[in-house]
Amino acid sequence: MSQLTESINQMVALTSEEREIIEKAYKTVHIPKGAFWVEQGKRCKEVGFVVSGKLRFYYHDEDGNEITCYFITEGQFMSSFTSFLTNAPARENVVTIEDTELRVINQEELEALSVLVPKMHVFRRINAENLFISMEKRVNMLQSQSAFERYEKMLHESPDIILSVPLQYTASFLGITPQHLSRIRKELTK
Amino acid sequence: MSQLTESINQMVALTSEEREIIEKAYKTVHIPKGAFWVEQGKRCKEVGFVVSGKLRFYYHDEDGNEITCYFITEGQFMSSFTSFLTNAPARENVVTIEDTELRVINQEELEALSVLVPKMHVFRRINAENLFISMEKRVNMLQSQSAFERYEKMLHESPDIILSVPLQYTASFLGITPQHLSRIRKELTK
DNA sequence: ATGAATTCTTAACAATTGTTCAGGTGACGA
DNA sequence: TCGTCACCTGAACAATTGTTAAGAATTCAT
Numbered sequence: 001m002s003q004l005t006e007s008i009n010q011m012v013a014l015t016s017e018e019r020e021i022i023e024k025a026y027k028t029v030h031i032p033k034g035a036f037w038v039e040q041g042k043r044c045k046e047v048g049f050v051v052s053g054k055l056r057f058y059y060h061d062e063d064g065n066e067i068t069c070y071f072i073t074e075g076q077f078m079s080s081f082t083s084f085l086t087n088a089p090a091r092e093n094v095v096t097i098e099d100t101e102l103r104v105i106n107q108e109e110l111e112a113l114s115v116l117v118p119k120m121h122v123f124r125r126i127n128a129e130n131l132f133i134s135m136e137k138r139v140n141m142l143q144s145q146s147a148f149e150r151y152e153k154m155l156h157e158s159p160d161i162i163l164s165v166p167l168q169y170t171a172s173f174l175g176i177t178p179q180h181l182s183r184i185r186k187e188l189t190k
Numbered sequence: 191m192s193q194l195t196e197s198i199n200q201m202v203a204l205t206s207e208e209r210e211i212i213e214k215a216y217k218t219v220h221i222p223k224g225a226f227w228v229e230q231g232k233r234c235k236e237v238g239f240v241v242s243g244k245l246r247f248y249y250h251d252e253d254g255n256e257i258t259c260y261f262i263t264e265g266q267f268m269s270s271f272t273s274f275l276t277n278a279p280a281r282e283n284v285v286t287i288e289d290t291e292l293r294v295i296n297q298e299e300l301e302a303l304s305v306l307v308p309k310m311h312v313f314r315r316i317n318a319e320n321l322f323i324s325m326e327k328r329v330n331m332l333q334s335q336s337a338f339e340r341y342e343k344m345l346h347e348s349p350d351i352i353l354s355v356p357l358q359y360t361a362s363f364l365g366i367t368p369q370h371l372s373r374i375r376k377e378l379t380k
Numbered sequence: 381a382t383g384a385a386t387t388c389t390t391a392a393c394a395a396t397t398g399t400t401c402a403g404g405t406g407a408c409g410a
Numbered sequence: 411t412c413g414t415c416a417c418c419t420g421a422a423c424a425a426t427t428g429t430t431a432a433g434a435a436t437t438c439a440t
Contacts, residue, residue: 061334065334067330067333067334069326069329069330069333081319081322081323081326082323082326085319085323086323118308118311121308121311121312121315122311124315125311125314125315125318128315128318128319128321128322129271129275129318131318131322132271132318132321132322132325133271133272133275133276135322135325135326135328135329136259136271136272136325138325138329139259139325139328139329139332140257140259142329142332142333142365143257143259143332143362143363143365144251144255144257144365146426146427147426147427148426166386166387166388167387167388168387168388172333172334173333175332175333175334176427176428177427177428177429178387178388178389179388179389179390179427179428179429179430180426180427180428182388182389182390183389183390183427185389186389186390336396336397337396337397338396356416356417356418357417357418358417358418366397366398367397367398367399368417368418368419369397369398369399369400369418369419369420370396370397370398372418372419372420373397373419373420375419376419376420
């Protein structure tokens with residue numbers, strides 16, 4: 001079976017029947033590098049699982065600056081969750097930074113699947129909890145650490161992202177300007 | 191019935207039998223002003239619902255500064271979630287800033303209750319999703335707004351908290367020093 | 381390979397935020 | 411009532427971060 005149910009299975013043990021039902025419910029989608037999966041202002045009606053590839057979430061603030069909210073890589077469940085959960089227009093754009101393969105499911109299908117496989121409620125809960133935990137870490141970082149410390153931490157925790165995306169994306173993810181990140185890098189190479 | 195099941199009922203419609211079961215599962219606890227509910231370093235094994243009162247979550251960073259993570263008020267579900275969910279020692283202290291009444295339930299009881307009332311899984315999922323959404327807003331704020339803007343926003347969204355807690359708590363919640371918040375306030379009164 | 385476009389670096393200067401320290405206010409118990 | 415303590419304000423100075431502008435390096439399409 002696929003990575004998708006493998007990942008779900010790690011959170012809630014599945015029977016092989018359940019795995020099959022789930023496999024059938026999620027569709028496979030290929031998105032070429034640079035294409036949008038979600039567009040700012042439109043409703044996001046799907047959640048997805050990244051089989052391979054990499055995506056970036058970003059929005060434009062009042063001054064027109066691009067703010068990167070997330071980088072999403074292989075093995076992660078993702079969506080423009082706030083839009084998906086509240087049915088509000090998405091605040092952010094989601095674009096691929098590499099050719100990407102997803103497994104996706106829409107709202108109605110997910111609800112139907114959760115009826116067929118009630119464990120999906122538990123999975124969805126655990127997933128939401130994990131999202132919360134990672135956001136809490138991020139708030140702690142932004143709230144109490146300097147830009148230098150935040151970059152060092154990211155360098156340690158996700159060097160792959162830093163190496164594979166333009167510096168400006170990393171900078172806005174950390175809440176600083178590209179110029180300042182460039183300065184921090186220079187400082188670090190000493 | 192109580193505020194507790196009223197709140198749960200708003201997220202997942204409950205039958206009166208379910209409400210009764212839930213009411214019995216949650217214990218009532220009174221905590222006087224200034225007392226700890228969770229202590230940094232200990233495991234948090236309960237989740238709670240605030241019937242009345244107000245709490246503050248905070249931890250000490252490497253330099254010994256108190257960092258306020260959350261203010262929790264009436265009608266909110268709360269826990270030291272990362273500790274509760276991962277069984278790790280709590281990073282933060284939770285203290286009451288007013289005399290507080292809680293409805294609490296521990297891990298085993300919650301799991302047992304979720305078996306008796308499977309809808310609890312759905313409720314817990316929705317609750318986790320809501321926590322995620324509020325954290326996402328907070329990350330956006332910290333990532334892309336100035337201290338001045340963050341304070342203005344908080345003044346608009348939770349004036350009650352600003353009015354009822356010492357300035358230094360609000361300051362660390364916003365990620366700034368008390369002196370700087372004092373400066374911002376002065377600026378605002380012009 | 382070449383030029384255009386994007387991205388990155390650098391530096392000077394400006395704005396924001398932190399640090400230190402001093403004083404002032406108000407609450408509260410002896 | 412008095413002193414103590416916690417909290418808030420203020421100002422001078424320092425550190426961090428943003429802004430602007432220019433040039434260097436890299437990427438990309440042709």
